[in-house]
Amino acid sequence: MPMDAGEIERLIKATIPDATVTIRDLAGDGDHYAATVISPSFRGKSRVQQHQLVYNALKGQMGGVLHALALQTGTPEG
Amino acid sequence: MSISQFIDNEVKSNDVVLFMKGTPQFPQCGFSGQVVQILDHLGVAYKGLNVLESPELRDGIKQYSNWPTIPQLYIKGEFVGGCDIVREMFQAGELQQTLKDKGIRSQATA
Numbered sequence: 001m002p003m004d005a006g007e008i009e010r011l012i013k014a015t016i017p018d019a020t021v022t023i024r025d026l027a028g029d030g031d032h033y034a035a036t037v038i039s040p041s042f043r044g045k046s047r048v049q050q051h052q053l054v055y056n057a058l059k060g061q062m063g064g065v066l067h068a069l070a071l072q073t074g075t076p077e078g
Numbered sequence: 079m080s081i082s083q084f085i086d087n088e089v090k091s092n093d094v095v096l097f098m099k100g101t102p103q104f105p106q107c108g109f110s111g112q113v114v115q116i117l118d119h120l121g122v123a124y125k126g127l128n129v130l131e132s133p134e135l136r137d138g139i140k141q142y143s144n145w146p147t148i149p150q151l152y153i154k155g156e157f158v159g160g161c162d163i164v165r166e167m168f169q170a171g172e173l174q175q176t177l178k179d180k181g182i183r184s185q186a187t188a
Contacts, residue, residue, distance in 0.1 A: 047163045
C-alpha cells in the first residue's frame, strides 16, 4: 500500500510542527519520493540526526512501505 | 555471537565498512551502487557487507544504527549516513575531509 505525498507531509508535520515540507514524487508509484524538510529545530543537529527525526516521524513506514525517500534537511538559514 | 556483536566487531575492526545490497563488484540496488561509486572514485579501501545474504544482518543493522534503510556507511566505527547523506557530503567535500581527519588514505589525501 504505497503512501501519497500528503500523508508523508502530514506525518512529518505531526512530529515536527515547525517544519516546512516540500515533496516531489519521483516515479509516480507512491514509493519513490524526494522530500525537503526545513525546520528551526534541526539547528545544531548533524545530518544523520536530522534525517533520523524525519524517519522517526514516518513511524516505521520508511524502509518498508516507503522504499525510497531522498531526503534533504536543513535549518531556515540553510 | 549476536548480530549486534557481529556488527559492532565489523565496524570497529575495519576503518571503512559499507553495509549494502549486493557486493562492491555487483551492487544490487541503485542507492548502494551510488555509495560504491563514490568510494571507488575516492579510491578508499572499504569492506562491503551484503545484507541480502542474511535477513538477520539486514534487520540487525537497522536496529544497530536506528536507521531504516540500506546502504549504511561507517567510518572508524561511526555511522556516517545512507546514500543521500554520503552523496551530499561528497558533493560538499565533507566526506573527503572526514576521511582525511580520520587518517584514512583516499584520492583526496594521496
